[in-house]
Amino acid sequence: MDEVRLDSLDGVGPVTTKKLNDAGIHNIMDLLVRGPVDIAEITGMEFDTAAKLVTKARESLTESGQLQKEFVSATEIYKRRQDIGKISTNTNALDMLFDGGIETQAVTEVYGEFGSGKTQFCHTMCVNVQKPKEEGGLDGGVLYIDTENTFRPERIVSIAKAKGLDPAKALDRIIVAKAYNSSHQELIMQEAGTVIEENKIKLIVVDSAVGLFRAEYLGRGTLSIRQQRLNKFMHLLTRTAETYNVAAIATNQVMSSPDTFFGDPTRPIGGNVVAHSSTYRVYFKKSGKKRIARMVDSPHHPEQEVIFILTEAGVSDPEEETKKKKKDESEE
């Protein structure tokens, strides 16, 4: 894609290009995602120079129609929203909750206690996104940022088989990045642009978005730094999803807060930071063998609850199990 090359910008020669490349910025979109403060910091450039560069990047993308202008009519925003793709969950229950599926240009946060199915949901969506559009997918690849070492290719194989996709191909289209600490997690996100373009990525999974930050910043004294850094990470994720028109899922654990007497005694660990930067928030809860999903925060979905289950095929409708049992019984 020549139109997003750094040296297609006025005044950007080989020296600046190299400086930017060394700092992990490989195209015009990256300039926009990182912003002038970050660029000045990592390249040692003057802030004004970095700011001018970002302005040029924005102008160039606006001209080529890849980005919307600062002042736009609601009609134009409406049009841009028409570009939003949806990835079906392949279940009636969760598709009803998400009104068809999870959206591109947005971050969907899934939070819930251990074993509630967050990681299983992520794995399922890794397969669903690869399906053709007619079948609810986006015919796209996945960038999976694994911070808890819980990505399992075996699960992808079983889910793909259950959905009639070639397991080998399904695995090939998932790029896994293991994050070893929170700075590494940030770095992976900063460098994601090239990977997204080269692999036609349509879904970014961050499982979990919060875990490493939480482990590294323990105690009250460090809470505000943790929130600041987490805030920065979530914004980067949001900007990336918007700029590249991809969907993003960020998972988040909950901790019990004994001081709550009413309502659910759990709240997401990322607290308000994650809440404010994600577009959709869904709460997963265990209920015996079943799982409950509730849409908590959404600009345009009604708040409602649905029931799903976890099976060999990933997240599924409760009816699927009944159907399967009946089929097994009749075959006996």
Ligand SMILES: Nc1ncnc2c1ncn2[C@@H]1O[C@H](COP(=O)(O)OP(=O)(O)OP(=O)(O)O)[C@@H](O)[C@H]1O
């Ligand atoms: N192959 C499978 N078939 C059916 N159910 C499965 C399968 N694999 C996992 N599960 C279910 O998924 C549950 C684990 O869910 P998952 O790992 O998604 O939880 P999580 O919300 O990510 O938890 P954590 O906060 O610990 O990361 C298991 O308890 C089991 O019920």
Ligand SMILES: [Mg+2]
């Ligand atoms: Mg998990």
